Amino acid sequence: MFIVCLFIGIAVFGCIYLDVRKKIDLMHKGIMSLFLIVVPHIFLITYFFNQYATQNKISQLWQGVIIFEAIIFISYIWGKINFFPQSKKQIVNHRLRILLGGRRLVFCGLYTVFIQSIICSYVYSSFIQSFEISNKIYIADIIITILFILTLIVNGMLRIICTSRRLNIIKRIIVAWMVFIPILNIFIMIYACNLAKDEYEHECYKINIEKTRVDSEICKTKYPFVLIHGVGFRDFKYINYWGRIPKELIRQGATVYYGNQEAFGTVEYNAKDIKEKILDVVRETGCEKVNIIAHSKGGLDARYMVSELEMGDYVASITMMSSPHNGVKFVDIACHIPDVIYKGIAKAFNKYFKLIGDKNPDFYTATRQFSTHNSKKFNEKVKDVVGVYYQSYATVMRNLFSDYILTIPYILVKLTEGDNDGLVSVDSAKWGEFRGILENKHYRGISHGDIIDLRRDDYKAFDVIEKYVEIASELKEKGY
Template sequence: MKERKPGHTYLKRLFLAFYIPFAVNIPLAAYGWYMGIWPDLKAAEALGQAARNLILVMVLVMTWAIWMVFQVMPKRKDTYASWRITIMEGGRSLCYAAIYGFFAQVPILLKLYPGFGKGLADKRILWASGIYSAVMLLLLLWNGILRIFLTSRRLRLRTRVIMVLAMWIPVVNLLVLLHAMRLVHEEYDFECYKQSVRNVRAESDMCRTRYPLLLVHGVGFRDLRYFNYWGRIPRELTRYGASVYYGNQEAFATVVYNAGDIRKKIEGIVEETGCGKVNIIAHSKGGLDSRYAISMLGAAPMVASLTTINTPHRGCRFVDYACRLPEGLYRFIAGCFDRGFGRFGDSHPDFYTATHQFSTDSSCRFNETVPDVPGVYYQSYTSLMKDCLSDPLLWLPYLLIRAVDGANDGLVTPESAMWGDFRGIVTNRKHRGISHGDMIDLKREDYRGFDVVEFYVKLVEELKNKGF
């Protein structure tokens, strides 16, 4: 990042410390100058009225010009800062300036105004200046808030809702705003760091594996053209030399049916590239689909490695309880899903069977009949939510699974996700934790203590170093 000169920074802050109170009290300052109250009355009289008027106009024009530049043109602090985060960080600076301006008004009101007012024939100028300063500072504050609100990716929906609800509550609104400002500053530093890393890796082929990557999605989603299941991950992998393909299997078909689609996809990749094999990275149910394709449909000779992410290899006890619902009710729910995903693009949706395959009994039978194939490298990862507030989309299944099965990622427990060479539980030291959806960059958000895109870069780099 661009080196900041301490002396320059201190001078800028010192300038703003005097400039902001002056700029928002222009009516008071202009009146005082025009009337010759300040500077020294004798010196002001010696200048003459015309000279005083000219100087006043020049000061006002300069003050307004600086104010407009300060409001409109955010300064790029770091070489690696994009315009988005520059505008965002500029919003944070505007908020700090506005907060400082409001606090700076206190000594002005308590000390300057009373003493100044004794010399005024018309004290209405004090009211005019007070209203003017309040309006100017509020405009400054809302300019900053809107920049933060509209450009930040780290402010989650919950934080944005709290900001809106708390805006009319004194003190609380300030605390919420300070929290948001801290988050966007962390986002700014993170984005600058990421860009600096990209620049260093510009000519890198760290993700250029021997065999292409096949990304296999989980249940309930499709590989769509305009909404990538894997978020920002594929673009970053290709940036560093990876060759990426997608499974394109159905959202709610059975394991057996989807495994057939995956085998056909593998054959197509091998034929297209002449590479001989692929590395599969599969999320959630995609791991089961891939295992079946490898072990039961003859895809093993064309697969170098299988990495499963948050895959329920041993099922979920919560599904055991769900399967106890009245048969008629369960099939009615399944029919609704099948009709919906049929319109979504599935040609063979089977919600009833696909969900029953997540039960512990079904998973046990699956593992007995679908053994790992020697010569294929199997590894697995999983993650954990800290509590039900970690991910608003998965709070209910998290609580239900927590009650019957223990800690989980919102859908899968670590014990169920362990398969082959288990590489560990992905989490962070923050309150949020990492959910089932976070592991595929579902929300395109960056979380403190976890960089999902970098996680996959390192994962693929390790596959390359292993010779895959």
């Protein structure tokens, strides 16, 4: 018996040593598949071993040694899978290491649920009856199996919930609650695991791009950028309207400034603010001109400033993202609201936006400037300036669930104008050189807010931050 114990001990500690030295991998799928089948029943296996040892008159000393060696081996693998479950894939950073580990733990837990359900339902019940095992041992073994599975799944889900950037606060809460609902929780866990996989692949994609751009300053254009926001927002210091976009542009060599115009100022009023900002930038940097990137109403503010305030000599290009050049029929509908009610709503908005920094908010006039009637008059008056490069992009939501904030306007614009981003139709967004519709092949699409990285989300088959890097790079190549 001494020889048997010695052989088992050498095998156990040899495997652990080789695994630590990375000569073998005890986390291999084949080994883990067997481990997850056998180990949950360690209590029952120990019971049968004691029965066998008693019948063959094996001393308690050698029984204890064998059990101790088995516990060492099982504890090592169990500890490793729970603390270091990551696979051999390229690990971009520590956060993704935890995220991928969580994904693997959840899948291990789901696999164990599936395989143990089969064992308990068919094999296990007849096996116990054959050997006349008491119900207490049977119940104890089932409890240990359940705890084993719960440890894997809870550990994995906590890792995903705590480290995934694609799970916003609302999604985290929903996932955390729904994971306790039987059957439905399986789909929730699979959803979370797929989200983790997409996030990992996206991060690897970003890292690979960065490796090709080391010291390239791909966004270092001749003229600095001035980013002009849309209606209802301001350029706050700590809450950036443009999400992660400016930081990436700067990292790739761009110089970035902001329009700092009013949230609900009229086109004419905001154009004056933007003009003063651009003149300040020119004086500060000696750059002669600027490149403008404008979103939504910001595109109208920029066009008016260049044309009507004689700023053509100070602007090299205007890139307009989802700007309503031909108006929004949703606003036409809103304009039919009784004037008394509309002005009451406008008064409330004006009071609020004065509190957050607007000097002269005019909700009533600013919103009505989006009507198709006023847009037609605007386009007849505001002509493009020769020497300024105008380009535009449109975005499209796939369905009314793509962006829950824009569900109602999306439906109204869809019925009256066709494809849209929740506010602005494709036809309305076209101006100057139309560079195309930004969308992806998945159900969500790209909404009016998505194109400025409003939610700081990463979307399947579309990288909003990379799109702005591409725009800046193209402007650089054009000499702007």
